[in-house]
Amino acid sequence: xxxxxxxxxxxxxxxxxxxxxxxxxxxxxxxxxxxxxxxxxxxxxxxxxxxxxxxxxxxxxxxxxxxxxxxxxxxxxxxxxxxxxxxxxxxxxxxxxxxxxxxxxxxxxxxxxxxxxxxxxxxxxxxxxxxxxxxxxxxxxxxxxxxxxxxxxxxxxxxxxxxxxxxxxxxxxxxx
Ligand SMILES: *[C@@H]1O[C@H](CO)[C@@H](O)[C@H](O)[C@H]1NC(C)=O
Ligand SMILES: *[C@@H]1O[C@H](CO)[C@@H](O)[C@H](O)[C@H]1NC(C)=O
Numbered sequence: 001x002x003x004x005x006x007x008x009x010x011x012x013x014x015x016x017x018x019x020x021x022x023x024x025x026x027x028x029x030x031x032x033x034x035x036x037x038x039x040x041x042x043x044x045x046x047x048x049x050x051x052x053x054x055x056x057x058x059x060x061x062x063x064x065x066x067x068x069x070x071x072x073x074x075x076x077x078x079x080x081x082x083x084x085x086x087x088x089x090x091x092x093x094x095x096x097x098x099x100x101x102x103x104x105x106x107x108x109x110x111x112x113x114x115x116x117x118x119x120x121x122x123x124x125x126x127x128x129x130x131x132x133x134x135x136x137x138x139x140x141x142x143x144x145x146x147x148x149x150x151x152x153x154x155x156x157x158x159x160x161x162x163x164x165x166x167x168x169x170x171x172x173x174x175x176x
C-alpha cells in the first residue's frame with residue numbers, strides 16, 4: 001500500500017516536472033552501420049510536456065529532407081537531399097513520435113549525420129534535437145564476405161570428400 005502510494009506520488013511528481021520542463025526528445029534511434037541492400041529505419045520519440053507540437057524536422061548533414069507540421073494544411077513536406085529517399089507508405093508521424101523508412105540507399109551518399117528536431121508552438125517555441133551518425137556499409141564488404149564464405153564451403157567440401165575417400169580406402173583395406 002505504502003509502496004504504491006510512493007510510486008504514485010513519484011509518478012505524479014514526474015508528470016509535474018515533465019510539464020514544467022516542457023518538450024523533451026526522449027528517444028531517437030538510427031543504425032550506426034547500415035546494409036545498403038536493406039531499408040533504413042529512423043525513429044524519433046518525444047514528450048511534449050504539455051506543449052503543442054509545431055514541427056518535426058529531419059536533417060541529413062544539416063540539410064532538411066522531411067518536415068511534419070500537424071497543424072499545416074499539408075502536414076508533410078519533403079526536400080530533395082542526395083542519397084535520401086523516404087518511403088512515404090511506410091513512414092508514420094504522430095504527435096508523440098515520427099518513424100521514417102528510407103529506401104534505395106546508396107553508398108556513400110546515404111551515410112551521414114541524421115538529426116531529428118522537434119519544436120513546440122507559441123508561446124514556448126522550444127526546440128529539442130538528437131543526432132546519430134550512420135555509415136552505409138559498402139557492397140564490397142559483403143562481396144568479400146560472400147567470397148570468403150564460398151571459399152570456406154569449398155574447402156570444407158574438399159576436406160570432407162578427402163576424408164570420405166580415406167575412410168573408404170581404410171575400411172576396404174582389411175577385406176582386401
Ligand atoms: C528507444 O527505442 C528503441 C527502439 O524503438 C528501443 O529499443 C529502446 O529501448 C528505446 N530506448 C529508450 C531509452 O527508451
Ligand atoms: C558524428 O561524427 C562526427 C565526425 O564525423 C563527430 O564529430 C560527431 O561527434 C559524431 N556525432 C555523433 C552523435 O556520434
